[in-house]
Amino acid sequence: MVQFWQQLTSFAFPRSEDRFIPYKIEDNHPLITSGLSEKTIDYLQRLVGSPGINLPIYLTALTHRSVVHDPATSSIIESNQRLEFLGDSVLDLLISEYLFKRFPENAEGELSSNRAKIVNRKSLAGFARSIGLGDYLLIGDSADERKIRNSESALADAFESLIGAIYLDRGIHEASDFISRHIIEHVNFTTIVSAEHNYKSRLIEYTQSNHLPPPVYSVITEAGAEHEKTFTIGVTCTDHFLGKGIAQRKKDAEQLAAKEAMERLAADDIEWS
Numbered sequence: 001m002v003q004f005w006q007q008l009t010s011f012a013f014p015r016s017e018d019r020f021i022p023y024k025i026e027d028n029h030p031l032i033t034s035g036l037s038e039k040t041i042d043y044l045q046r047l048v049g050s051p052g053i054n055l056p057i058y059l060t061a062l063t064h065r066s067v068v069h070d071p072a073t074s075s076i077i078e079s080n081q082r083l084e085f086l087g088d089s090v091l092d093l094l095i096s097e098y099l100f101k102r103f104p105e106n107a108e109g110e111l112s113s114n115r116a117k118i119v120n121r122k123s124l125a126g127f128a129r130s131i132g133l134g135d136y137l138l139i140g141d142s143a144d145e146r147k148i149r150n151s152e153s154a155l156a157d158a159f160e161s162l163i164g165a166i167y168l169d170r171g172i173h174e175a176s177d178f179i180s181r182h183i184i185e186h187v188n189f190t191t192i193v194s195a196e197h198n199y200k201s202r203l204i205e206y207t208q209s210n211h212l213p214p215p216v217y218s219v220i221t222e223a224g225a226e227h228e229k230t231f232t233i234g235v236t237c238t239d240h241f242l243g244k245g246i247a248q249r250k251k252d253a254e255q256l257a258a259k260e261a262m263e264r265l266a267a268d269d270i271e272w273s
Contacts, residue, residue: 040136047131047162048178054169057083059138061165064154065227066140080161087164090172091119094179113205116198118183121252124156127183133158140227153249199258203235203242206265212237212272215261217254220244233257240270 044058065079095118099111106114117123128134137158139149148154167175203215220232233253234244243264245256264270 043132043136048166048170048174050170050174054165057165057169058162061161062136062158063138064140064148064158066148067138068140068227080158083161083164083168084157085164086167087160087162088119090167090175091160091163091179094172094176095119095183098184113198113201116201120198120255121152121156121249124159125152128155128159131182133162153252199255199262202262203258203265206262207237215242215258217257219250235261238272240272242270 040062041055044055045053048058060078061080061083063079065081068079092115095115096111099106099114103111103114134150134155137149137154139154163175163178166178200215206212207214215235215237217233217235220234222229222231224230228248230246230248231250231253232244232246233250233256235242235254235257243257243260243262245253245258245260247253247256
């Protein structure tokens with residue numbers, strides 16, 4: 001295990017100090033012509049707190065998946081979905097560390113529940129709005145007409161993607177500083193912790209307290225165009241079907257499935273024998 005960990009930590013992502021990109025960029029530069037304006041560059045550098053950021057990574061972080069499928073912007077080939085995946089993991093790690101240190105008396109279930117309240121879609125979208133992130137997103141024309149720019153989903157995705165970009169560009173310490181400034185210190189932490197309960201966390205708590213295996217979520221169906229898919233997800237436990245949810249994001253569909261499961265469990269509608 002030690003050898004594996006040493007190999008894992010030996011991977012080094014090149015940082016911006018190794019390939020400094022100056023603040024001033026010519027008007028015909030690909031970053032400008034593809035949508036990253038001088039105003040956006042200035043915003044990003046002020047947000048991250050450094051003039052030497054790796055701009056291509058942040059261009060990707062701001063690129064909604066609708067852009068990739070829009071013929072008018074076909075030159076952009078990567079959306080922020082991969083960075084969202086990375087940023088989600090970085091955010092979970094750093095918020096988990098914060099909660100672990102701040103609430104030493106809390107059990108694992110309470111820590112998981114509080115973390116879920118802080119990093120849910122509604123909260124993340126709120127953090128994105130607090131820094132004006134929606135104004136700088138790159139959105140496909142048809143999606144922009146449907147007000148996707150200010151949607152909870154697009155904002156939450158972009159916020160996680162931005163964290164992923166900061167991590168790749170500046171490292172874990174800068175990512176931690178960003179999260180501290182724009183989540184932990186920027187909002188009323190007590191209010192977030194006392195916000196609506198997370199159904200997935202409640203379901204996990206239920207299975208743990210009843211000595212059951214953890215719930216399993218699986219995609220039942222998915223329909224629609226690539227950038228407008230609708231997912232139907234079911235949740236099971238010990239081969240018992242507990243509930244299903246339908247949404248445009250898998251995470252949201254999982255929440256709805258867990259909500260239905262908790263409602264059935266509250267009504268004693270599940271026979272475990």
